[in-house]
Amino acid sequence: xxxxxxxxxxxxxxxxxxxxxxxxxxxxxxxxxxxxxxxxxxxxxxxxxxxxxxxxxxxxxxxxxxxxxxxxxxxxxxxxxxxxxxxxxxxxxxxxxxxxxxxxxxxxxxxxxxxxxxxxxxxxxxxxxxxxxxxxxxxxxxxxxxxxxxxxxxxxxxxxxxxxxxxxxxxxxxxxxxxxxxxxxxxxxxxxxxxxxxxxxxxxxx
Amino acid sequence: xxxxxxxxxxxxxxxxxxxxxxxxxxxxxxxxxxxxxxxxxxxxxxxxxxxxxxxxxxxxxxxxxxxxxxxxxxxxxxxxxxxxxxxxxxxxxxxxxxxxxxxxxxxxxxxxxxxxxxxxxxxxxxxxxxxxxxxxxxxxxxxxxxxxxxxxxxxxxxxxxxxxxxxxxxxxxxxxxxxxxxxxxxxxxxxxxxxxxxxxxxxxxx
Numbered sequence: 001x002x003x004x005x006x007x008x009x010x011x012x013x014x015x016x017x018x019x020x021x022x023x024x025x026x027x028x029x030x031x032x033x034x035x036x037x038x039x040x041x042x043x044x045x046x047x048x049x050x051x052x053x054x055x056x057x058x059x060x061x062x063x064x065x066x067x068x069x070x071x072x073x074x075x076x077x078x079x080x081x082x083x084x085x086x087x088x089x090x091x092x093x094x095x096x097x098x099x100x101x102x103x104x105x106x107x108x109x110x111x112x113x114x115x116x117x118x119x120x121x122x123x124x125x126x127x128x129x130x131x132x133x134x135x136x137x138x139x140x141x142x143x144x145x146x147x148x149x150x151x152x153x154x155x156x157x158x159x160x161x162x163x164x165x166x167x168x169x170x171x172x173x174x175x176x177x178x179x180x181x182x183x184x185x186x187x188x189x190x191x192x193x194x195x196x197x198x199x200x201x202x203x204x205x206x
Numbered sequence: 207x208x209x210x211x212x213x214x215x216x217x218x219x220x221x222x223x224x225x226x227x228x229x230x231x232x233x234x235x236x237x238x239x240x241x242x243x244x245x246x247x248x249x250x251x252x253x254x255x256x257x258x259x260x261x262x263x264x265x266x267x268x269x270x271x272x273x274x275x276x277x278x279x280x281x282x283x284x285x286x287x288x289x290x291x292x293x294x295x296x297x298x299x300x301x302x303x304x305x306x307x308x309x310x311x312x313x314x315x316x317x318x319x320x321x322x323x324x325x326x327x328x329x330x331x332x333x334x335x336x337x338x339x340x341x342x343x344x345x346x347x348x349x350x351x352x353x354x355x356x357x358x359x360x361x362x363x364x365x366x367x368x369x370x371x372x373x374x375x376x377x378x379x380x381x382x383x384x385x386x387x388x389x390x391x392x393x394x395x396x397x398x399x400x401x402x403x404x405x406x407x408x409x410x411x412x
Contacts, residue, residue, distance in 0.1 A: 001238045006279060006300060007272045013259040015253045022238050029298060031226050035256055036263065036272070043260040045255035048344060050241055053219040054249040057242065066213045066242070073212060094212060 010036075044064040060135040062133070063095050064109040064126045074098075074106055081105045087130065087159065089113055089147065097145065101140065105143070114158055122158055130159065134166050143168040148175055174199075216242075268339070270315040270332045271300050276292065278306075287311045289346040293336065293365065295319055295353065311349070314339065316408055319357040320364055328364055336365065340372050347375040355379055380405075 005011035009031065017028035033044055058071035059065070067073070074080060074094075084105030088094055094107050106107060110125045126174050144159065146152035160170055176194035184193075211217035214236065217241060223234035233303035241249055265271070280300075290311030297411055300313050311348045325360070339345060350365065352358035366376055382400035383392050392400075 006266070006297065007259075007263050007274045009255075009259045009263045009274055010272055010297075013255040019248075019252075021240055022233070023237075025229070026298075029301070031229075032256075032259065033272075034227055034296060036260060038260075039258050042225075043256055046225075047257045049215075049222040050238075050249055051213040051253045053213075053238065054246050057213050057215045060212070066216050066239075068213050068215055091212070091216075091239060092232075095235070097341075101240060106294040147388040 015044040058157055063107045063113065064129070065107055066091050078102075083138055083144070084129070085139055085141070086143045086145050089152075091146065093145065100123050105141075110146075110155070113146055115151045115154075125155070125160060127159060131162050134163055134168050136167070144170065144172045171180065228373075230250050269313045270317065270335070272297050273314060279311070285310075289344055290343055290349070291336070291347070292349045292351050294351050295358075296385065299351065316352075316361070319352055319355075319361040320359040321360075333365060333368060337372075340369055340374050345374055347377065350378045352378065 002013075003057060005014070010029075013032045014025065014028045017031055018021050018025055023031070023077065037045065055065055057068060058070065060067040060075055061070055061074060062075040065072050065074070067156060069076070071180065081104050085108050086103060086105055087095060087108045088097065088111055089110055091109060094109060097103050097107070101186060108126065108129065108130050110130075112120050112125055114122055114125065130142075134142070142159070144156045146155055163170060175198065176197065177183065177190065183191065208262065211220070217237075218233045219241075220231065223229050223256065224231055225239055238309060243254065250386065263272050263274060264276065264279055266273040267276055268281040269278060271278050271280070275282070282396055287310050287330070291314050292309060292311055293314045294303065295314060295316055295318055295387045297315060299306075300315060303309050304312070313330065314336050316333065316336075318326050318331055320326060320328055320331065336348075340348070350362045362378060369376060382403065383389065384394065389397065
């Protein structure tokens with residue numbers, strides 16, 4: 001449905017917003033009109049934040065996460081365990097793991113998973129750079145924390161093969177019933193795996 | 207839940223996005239990381255569109271819709287019927303009515319409806335300016351196209367009182383069963399009104 005915009009400036013701003021994922025024309029109009037009601041300094045601050053992020057943020061030379069400096073704060077932190085690397089798909093996953101407060105190692109952001117359907121081959125991912133980090137000899141364990149999909153499993157296996165010549169422990173994050181979930185609603189593959197990979201009961205609850 | 211962002215620039219950009227209505231932290235992160243993957247010129251164009259809209263767009267002196275010029279294209283169009291004014295709450299409503307392609311009159315954007323609960327009094331709306339337009343004597347009919355809520359009805363009544371001294375026809379848009387709706391799912395108030403306000407059957411279908 002075409003909309004006759006009363007203002008070209010409005011139409012242009014709405015069009016820019018609709019280029020973002022999951023933002024349709026109605027939502028874009030609502031967001032833009034909300035911005036329009038704000039003070040000019042606030043809109044300037046919004047615009048400036050986007051352009052500065054694009055111009056000044058870099059990818060960490062070590063783990064490929066986003067960073068304001070050449071080496072990200074996590075890689076530069078001496079109190080983190082640099083012998084333990086958690087391999088994730090993207091920056092959101094780094095933040096998700098950080099939010100658990102359960103992990104004190106470092107990360108390696110692949111930038112995706114191997115997916116021939118989407119045209120993503122191993123060469124498009126930061127796998128070579130992971131192998132180089134392991135080749136330096138400081139790394140003791142790699143935790144694979146990729147999506148539990150066929151593409152994730154393929155990528156896990158590819159990394160496993162690439163690292164087989166090095167003396168490094170490889171593990172994957174546990175798959176099982178989500179905390180708070182009821183058994184009857186779990187799918188049978190997850191439930192089956194959770195029985196095969198059962199863990200010793202220590203009397204603790206979470 | 208706090209998130210330890212690997213980049214202050216990223217955190218600032220995400221915070222700016224979360225100030226928009228209906229955008230939470232996860233959505234904001236997704237949108238910002240999408241922008242980050244685009245070319246610098248595209249991000250610059252996005253930022254520029256927002257700030258230019260805020261700096262250069264104005265409200266039409268006549269109907270208070272958004273405009274690039276002092277008088278909006280609709281008010282400036284001599285082929286539109288300037289004796290017919292459709293009163294709406296906001297700019298989105300102007301676009302919604304325009305999209306119907308059924309209306310060739312002009313508009314008047316109130317900027318909201320009277321709502322004591324939200325602290326919106328008649329003085330906060332462009333009602334005085336509507337009365338002034340009518341007082342000029344060119345207007346023959348006013349169509350009230352406000353929300354079908356208590357606030358909308360209150361505003362309709364307030365405008366009715368304000369315009370009672372002028373020789374102008376006042377109408378409200380029809381309330382009834384939506385086109386394509388099944389009767390059994392309609393609420394009883396709408397169904398009741400649609401029977402009271404039945405229209406002559408002319409043999410046409412829509």
